[in-house]
Amino acid sequence: xxxxxxxxxxxxxxxxxxxxxxxxxxxxxxxxxxxxxxxxxxxxxxxxxxxxxxxxxxxxxxxxxxxxxxxxxxxxxxxxxxxxxxxxxxxxxxxxxxxxxxxxxxxxxxxxxxxxxxxxxxxxxxxxxxxxxxxxxxxxxxxxxxxxxxxxxxxxxxxxxxxxxxxxxxxxxxxxxxxxxxxxxxxxxxxxxxxxxxxxxxxxxxxxxxxxxxxxxxxxxxxxxxxxxxxxxxxxxxxxxxxxxxxxxxxxxxxxxxxxxxxxxxxxxxxxxxxxxxxxxxxxxxxxxxxxxxxxxxxxxxxxxxxxxxxxxxxxxxxxxxxx
Amino acid sequence: xxxxxxxxxxxxxxxxxxxxxxxxxxxxxxxxxxxxxxxxxxxxxxxxxxxxxxxxxxxxxxxxxxxxxxxxxxxxxxxxxxxxxxxxxxxxxxxxxxxxxxxxxxxxxxxxxxxxxxxxxxxxxxxxxxxxxxxxxxxxxxxxxxxxxxxxxxxxxxxxxxxxxxxxxxxxxxxxxxxxxxxxxxxxxxxxxxxxxxxxxxxxxxxxxxxxxxxxxxxxxxxxxxxxxxxxxxxxxxxxxxxxxxxxxxxxxxxxxxxxxxxxxxxxxxxxxxxxxxxxxxxxxxxxxxxxxxxxxxxxxxxxxxxxxxxxxxxxxxxxxxxxxxxxxxxxxxxxxxxxxxxxxxxxxxxxxxxxxxx
Ligand SMILES: Cc1ncc(C[n+]2csc(CCOP(=O)(O)OP(=O)(O)O)c2C)c(N)n1
Ligand SMILES: [Mg+2]
Numbered sequence: 212x213x214x215x216x217x218x219x220x221x222x223x224x225x226x227x228x229x230x231x232x233x234x235x236x237x238x239x240x241x242x243x244x245x246x247x248x249x250x251x252x253x254x255x256x257x258x259x260x261x262x263x264x265x266x267x268x269x270x271x272x273x274x275x276x277x278x279x280x281x282x283x284x285x286x287x288x289x290x291x292x293x294x295x296x297x298x299x300x301x302x303x304x305x306x307x308x309x310x311x312x313x314x315x316x317x318x319x320x321x322x323x324x325x326x327x328x329x330x331x332x333x334x335x336x337x338x339x340x341x342x343x344x345x346x347x348x349x350x351x352x353x354x355x356x357x358x359x360x361x362x363x364x365x366x367x368x369x370x371x372x373x374x375x376x377x378x379x380x381x382x383x384x385x386x387x388x389x390x391x392x393x394x395x396x397x398x399x400x401x402x403x404x405x406x407x408x409x410x411x412x413x414x415x416x417x418x419x420x421x422x423x424x425x426x427x428x429x430x431x432x433x434x435x436x437x438x439x440x441x442x443x444x445x446x447x448x449x450x451x452x453x454x455x456x457x458x459x460x461x462x463x464x465x466x467x468x469x470x471x472x473x474x475x476x477x478x479x480x481x482x483x484x485x486x487x488x489x490x491x492x493x494x495x496x497x498x499x500x501x502x503x504x505x506x507x508x509x510x511x512x513x514x515x516x517x518x519x520x521x522x523x524x525x526x527x528x529x530x531x532x533x534x535x
Numbered sequence: 536x537x538x539x540x541x542x543x544x545x546x547x548x549x550x551x552x553x554x555x556x557x558x559x560x561x562x563x564x565x566x567x568x569x570x571x572x573x574x575x576x577x578x579x580x581x582x583x584x585x586x587x588x589x590x591x592x593x594x595x596x597x598x599x600x601x602x603x604x605x606x607x608x609x610x611x612x613x614x615x616x617x618x619x620x621x622x623x624x625x626x627x628x629x630x631x632x633x634x635x636x637x638x639x640x641x642x643x644x645x646x647x648x649x650x651x652x653x654x655x656x657x658x659x660x661x662x663x664x665x666x667x668x669x670x671x672x673x674x675x676x677x678x679x680x681x682x683x684x685x686x687x688x689x690x691x692x693x694x695x696x697x698x699x700x701x702x703x704x705x706x707x708x709x710x711x712x713x714x715x716x717x718x719x720x721x722x723x724x725x726x727x728x729x730x731x732x733x734x735x736x737x738x739x740x741x742x743x744x745x746x747x748x749x750x751x752x753x754x755x756x757x758x759x760x761x762x763x764x765x766x767x768x769x770x771x772x773x774x775x776x777x778x779x780x781x782x783x784x785x786x787x788x789x790x791x792x793x794x795x796x797x798x799x800x801x802x803x804x805x806x807x808x809x810x811x812x813x814x815x816x817x818x819x820x821x822x823x824x825x826x827x828x829x830x831x832x833x834x835x836x837x838x839x840x841x842x843x844x845x846x847x848x849x850x851x852x853x854x855x856x857x858x859x860x861x862x863x864x865x866x867x868x869x870x871x872x873x874x875x876x877x878x879x880x881x882x883x884x885x886x887x888x889x890x891x892x893x894x
Binding site: 240267268269270272299335338506509512513514524527 | 586587637638641644645646647648651663664665666667696697699700701702727728729730734735736796797801802858859861863864865868873875876879883886
């Protein structure tokens with residue numbers, strides 16, 4: 212075990228998987244010579260050379276489009292989009308091409324690629340360096356959507372994403388790049404996709420979150436404990452495939468659900484989580500389902516901390532659920 | 536490459552006569568103003584007083600020379616490095632400073648990162664961080680002006696990196712097909728963050744795009760304000776008189792980091808930076824003006840003092856200003872807030888959010 216931050220864990224996963232499988236190639240804007248604007252790809256060029264690690268022109272549709280072609284031809288492309296906010300010139304290639312290749316060819320052609328992108332707020336980045344739009348991707352059949360919240364998961368889930376036979380949108384909570392630190396297994400480490408992580412056990416309320424909202428929920432849970440409320444925190448880790456069993460089992464234990472995400476509330480992934488619980492576990496619910504989310508506004512600059520769910524806002528919802 | 540002033544500040548004898556003295560001074564005054572603003576704002580960022588800054592140091596001549604070629608009715612669609620257009624066309628310095636601080640007095644209400652200005656009075660359209668997206672907007676605005684029978688010209692700025700984006704290809708193509716009254720102005724500063732321009736295109740020069748899209752193209756020394764001004768003036772006149780679009784590649788250099796988040800020493804050869812230091816656009820113009828007796832140490836000191844005093848006042852006001860009210864988070868999403876937004880505002884007012892806002 213080594214103690215790494217989340218950024219280093221991503222880097223470690225890329226090194227490990229590139230050493231293990233020479234089909235893995237890494238490319239994007241500023242990834243090679245500079246090692247990425249956040250340094251997640253630092254050192255890869257030196258070890259693996261320009262054929263496998265390269266800087267691209269400034270064009271996301273090109274980055275994702277060539278990734279699809281490389282995947283078709285047998286490579287394991289890992290494309291970096293510098294910020295999730297800038298993925299949209301490549302949206303067509305994701306939604307209509309990568310996501311549908313297997314289906315539209317009757318399984319004859321596939322697209323095993325990973326698109327990595329830092330996402331989320333907390334870095335004073337305003338509209339265009341802060342958004343959490345995981346729901347767009349989760350809404351597209353054929354894509355997997357994976358979001359780690361710890362260094363160990365960043366490594367294990369990225370490795371699993373690279374080895375996965377289908378296209379994966381791998382979202383990295385940039386707010387946690389340096390602040391999340393933890394033990395990370397050395398060498399190969401694979402964390403299967405589609406399994407939630409029980410962060411903390413508690414009997415009164417289930418908090419469901421992913422990415423940078425997981426530590427926010429943990430802080431609320433600690434605070435709630437001082438008030439005698441035992442909060443269970445479930446980190447979904449992948450939205451697609453979703454660990455519905457873990458979600459339902461937790462709600463069955465606690466009888467109360469609060470879903471927390473950074474994204475705007477309307478049609479956010481919290482709506483899906485809520486609907487699943489309402490459909491399949493309503494008999495366990497002792498309170499309404501609560502959502503603590505970003506508001507239905509663009510992501511702001513000066514009022515970022517009002518927009519983002521805070522431990523205090525989450526705690527409000529926990530108290531409401533308990534008092535209901 | 537079109538050039539009028541050489542690096543020693545001497546006029547090419549073959550070139551047409553220089554603009555009038557007042558205009559020459561105007562160019563230099565703005566270049567020096569902008570460099571001073573950049574220096575001060577960079578310093579504020581390093582002190583942690585503003586969150587971010589994107590300097591244009593080294594590129595003053597491309598912006599000032601090209602903006603000066605526009606008429607008051609014309610519209611500017613900027614990228615990151617064209618804020619002088621807003622100031623030269625009337626946006627007060629205080630707006631710039633309030634924007635960088637994101638205060639309640641910021642006209643865009645603290646919603647955007649620093650350097651994302653917006654000024655309808657200056658016909659300077661609110662900037663997006665998304666590279667290249669403004670270029671088709673400029674083409675559309677130019678087409679709209681023609682549809683409305685007005686002689687407005689739209690000016691689209693973009694970086695060298697931006698020329699790789701599909702939006703920019705579409706914009707150039709539409710501009711050519713519709714012969715839109717637009718100037719497509721590329722500031723080729725050699726770099727797109729850490730990626731050199733050679734990685735953006737295998738063509739030897741960006742200006743070759745022009746021919747591919749069926750429009751005139753011109754490559755100009757971007758550190759020569761007189762040359763930039765001259766070629767832009769020609770392009771604007773062509774557009775205004777129904778002659779269609781022009782693509783301009785201004786060859787310049789980003790002297791500092793991409794933004795305050797970047798350390799260029801990690802990926803640039805110091806010799807390259809030094810070579811460009813010798814081509815400083817201000818130095819060149821200053822020499823030219825001095826030789827003609829149009830500028831001297833006294834004027835320089837007076838201008839610097841004036842700009843610093845204006846900055847001091849604006850910074851003091853911004854630092855004393857409150858942050859935007861919570862309500863401003865919910866305004867302007869739509870013309871009329873949806874019922875759900877109103878409900879969310881009420882929720883936000885009551886939430887732990889306000890107490891948690893700083894913790
Ligand atoms: C669509 C999009 N992709 C990526 C980015 C990240 N990014 C910001 S500036 C930049 C480089 C821009 O280079 P260039 O167009 O040459 O302009 P310059 O910064 O040199 O003025 C990149 C890649 C972005 N803002 N938007
Ligand atoms: Mg550039």
